[in-house]
Amino acid sequence: MTFKPARLLLALIAIAASFATSSSFAQNLAVVNGKAIPSSRADQMVKQVVAQGQATDSPQLREAIKKDLIAREVMMQEAVKQGYDKNPEVKQALENARQTIVINALAKDYVTKHPVSDAEIKAEYDRFTKQTGDKEYHVRHILVENEADANAIIAKIKGGAKFEDLAKQSKDTGTANNGGDLDWASPSSFPPEFAAGFTGLQKGQVTEKPVKTQVGYHIIKLDDVRAAKLPALDEVKPQIADALTQQKLASYQEEMVKKAKVQ
Structure with a gap:
């Protein structure tokens, strides 16, 4: 090097x-x-x-x-x-640095004594794959303010209007000029009510009724479905181990805070 x-x-x-x-x-x-x-x-x-x-x-x-x-x-x-070592701001910065060093030493020791096991990693991977599902969906949507506007758009689509053209009036400015395209994704990537709106559709079909979420009313179109391309366990094992380690540290910290007498 x-x-x-x-x-x-x-x-x-x-x-x-x-x-x-x-x-x-x-x-x-x-x-x-x-x-x-x-x-x-x-x-x-x-x-x-x-x-x-x-x-x-x-x-x-x-x-x-x-x-x-x-x-x-x-x-x-x-x-x-x-005399800079006596400066209040410097003294506070030194205390913050000291605290960080000591806490990091504690965290390192805790992780060493409570390592993430292969069984825990496998369980988390299985949970992820089950939640993600074995299918990916290519969907489009049009987001509007109220149900009446959504129903009006659905009526226009049934009358022969192109979904992609109507998407230009969508409140979702990120997809409005791209035909409402949300690309390929698993149902778990969306709010449950939104996912429920397209998982039962056939290819090319549009929702018969508006789908309501906290951001408004959606008209959803399903373009296609394919088998999910999930990574193998060995590919994501380091990331899963790191995430589980952080979870253990967070839980450990929460336990200490709960036991502490805070006035």
Whole structure:
């Protein structure tokens, strides 16, 4: 991987903010105005940079990190000398950063001790496929304000007017100029009442009555039906695992909030 100092410097600044100064270390990387910079801090940053794919561990990387840590220490000493560490906004930002670091450590430990199992992933995948169904529908719609207008449009369609032409008066500006086309989708992608309006139609058929949803009245046309193209479990396993992990963390947080005494 090509070594890019400018990009690396930004990465180092972000990573350095996540580390606290070690109180004990085998040796110092450098001593700046009497203040030691432990080598362990540089080692941690090297691991982070390499893990993020920013660069490979090399003498050049370590030298860049050393220069950055020295520069940061110089700037930190000057900032403290000028009293910025006592600035209320700075102190609040430091507290926020400290809180984030500690919470992230707790979350990481919780996830390690409560990993998502393959069985949970399979169950979520099965739930998704069942909800999605085995069919996809290509539908069009015309959205209007009231039932009377919807019935008038249905009457015009029965009289021979083209659905696509009438769609130009739809309140759905995103599809009005495209014949009301909603493209291919599964019924679960729509509100239940809307989905119920087209799943019983035959190809080319238009709803006999307006379908009401919270946004208005719809006239729906079914263009076609096909077998759903669902991804295999292995294709979406990482995404499902991540989603379930986030759910577990959210539930854990909710439990802690419920137990807390909040006044």
